[in-house]
Amino acid sequence: MAFTDIATRTYDHGFRLDPIVRSLLDTDFYKLLMLQMIRHLYPDVQATFTLINRTKTVRLADTIDEGELRAQLDHARTVRFAKKELIWLAGNSFAGQERMFAPDFLAWLADFRLPDYDLRRVGGQFELQFAGPWTHTTMWEIPALTIVNELRSRAAMRDMGRFTLDILYARAKARLWDKVERLRALPDLILSDFGTRRRHGFLWQRWCVEAVKEGLGDRFIGTSNVLLAMDNDLEAIGTNAHELPMVIAALANDDAELRAAPYRVLDEWRRHYGGNLLIALPDAFGTAAFLADAPDWVADWTGFRPDSAPPIAAGDEIIRWWQAHGRDPAGKLLIFSDGMDVGSIEATYRHFDGRVRTSFGWGTNLTNDFRGCAPDGTTGLEPISLVAKVTSANGRPAVKLSDNPAKATGDPAEIARYLRVFGEAGRQASAVTV
């Protein structure tokens, strides 16, 4: 005898859309922290975010139906913060601190909705832009990425039979667990999930997070995904991102203001937040330039998140800088989050073990590693390097140099100007795979 819930089955007959974004908390925690500061300090700045597919060989518009993409983007615009979500943001402590979010900010969030978008098909790619107040466009970054990535996964799996899908997920689960067992060999590992933006899909990320929690216990300290943090009583992890120095730099009136922009951002950040949130991103315009010009108080911060240089070299450089500033690296923290996987986590962990505290933000290779898992040889499930970057602020072009020229974004003339201001020291090209 088989019992079927007929009402559910009948509802499913009329299935129109399986929404990818079902909660505005399904975003990275840093977006909320940055948003609170942006709203206080830059409420009138207009910022445009643009989807950038660095994996040019993958023609997204040939894979993803434009109508489906619009339907998902439109649906995301109908989603509001639920009451229980705002209550949780108000009542939960973040990074050890109560009342991280001010009541006026939470009241403002209650009315928040994602602003409009501009979508065009150009050749085999989508041109997807979000223009408007920085306080609103910033919140599109993660939903835009999760929508496009999950639609791409769905397209790749559309023709798979039920059995093929079963093997696909069995293999992916077995693979992730093998990774977890390797990571268990690192006794003092500190790891968190940074895999929201390039995940295979929401349900898969949820499974991965639960798997890593089950397998690593206390060594898994949380997730950057606010919704998963809430639902699983995990710590929400994150601080700030490149968009802060990129916008402030874009707003600079001259080269001197441009050169000062990265430190101005940190100064504003430390006034807004303190404690465990004092993690600096050094690479927006090149780590070497950042460290060379940094005021001494930056060395008092908890640590750095090198995000585009090779991890061991970047960490060693920062350790030397701390030592040159008379600080003991043993009390400092390095967070590695640039395309990490088990091999690079192991190597980086072992290199720095006992010399500096390390923490790993495991992203795409945690939540989207289906390479070789499809039993029918289907391609299209390998992750691509998709980002949604701020491209202009108050009409001025925004630029990111990073330590890896392959990750630079922005207008070529502006990139040239930034390179003159910040210098080219320490920049090293390497392939960007995820």
Added chain:
Amino acid sequence: MAFTDIATRTYDHGFRLDPIVRSLLDTDFYKLLMLQMIRHLYPDVQATFTLINRTKTVRLADTIDEGELRAQLDHARTVRFAKKELIWLAGNSFAGQERMFAPDFLAWLADFRLPDYDLRRVGGQFELQFAGPWTHTTMWEIPALTIVNELRSRAAMRDMGRFTLDILYARAKARLWDKVERLRALPDLILSDFGTRRRHGFLWQRWCVEAVKEGLGDRFIGTSNVLLAMDNDLEAIGTNAHELPMVIAALANDDAELRAAPYRVLDEWRRHYGGNLLIALPDAFGTAAFLADAPDWVADWTGFRPDSAPPIAAGDEIIRWWQAHGRDPAGKLLIFSDGMDVGSIEATYRHFDGRVRTSFGWGTNLTNDFRGCAPDGTTGLEPISLVAKVTSANGRPAVKLSDNPAKATGDPAEIARYLRVFGEAGRQASAVTV
């Protein structure tokens, strides 16, 4: 929003027993073929079947709760052939033949139920016996094995969390699919599922059968499990088993009748069945003795199922025997079913490719390979060598010698007598793992 079928959930609250045997078709096809012949020729023979755990190191009675075992055995005794099952047995063709089962036999099956059992705990093992008419006790063989094996699996998994189970099955699925992909490299493979008796569990066997069907297509010719054959429109595979010569040998009145018993059985079989069912089991009392004394008409049979000698050696021996009898092996069939796995299937397939038709009955290593799959290191899921053998007929001890002394069963004095009658030629001990 989550919808739950409240009625189902509430029914589950009162969960008492998850029955292992839910259909009398959940047995090996050869049981039904043999049963029809037993009922016609030996309706009055009393036969006792006994559970034998050859893996002495596994103390079944320390693992499986006696009350649970009784509850499952009792439940199996309540199960009858369903009307649709009898209709299917009547209407389906088996081995290419219509009306394999006579109407009077099917009418008799309609009233069939499993007879009583005798269960005792002795040390760390169960003594489980089924005494009564051969026409009834024979049908306990497979349910007794599936019940004990599945209860053992359940005991091993009792303390596993939901997540641990998820990884366990993901790994087992990934492993089976890797095996399927290896087998795909054998273009003329003929494979069937023989894994009912030592399966991990019914649902797992069903998944394995569906997986192999999906992965191997026409190279997967069917399953010995009658229920799975019916449900999946697969061919039911099987012919006869050792119990036939064992009982006829036990009933022999002197050594001459004993020596003739294996051929008498075949003669009775060919009168009952013909065509594709003419597959001889040569090893009940040693293949060498069987071949040496076999009448010439045995060489007209379709083929042999060597079941205890090393497959390549056994096949070569049979090929030489066919040649000595002037038959062309190229038109003959060898069915290998003794503890086969991908490696031995590959080797055996390649050895005989082009010289004789081969077919593989894949059993325990198909439906119960969880070795190393438990993420928590739990043991107890590795298969054991459990059989349910006929041990006496009309009060006389039944004996099996086989080609492997480790697989011999019976009273030691009787074994000695059989060895005198049949000789010891060609017997070779090897470890019995499954």
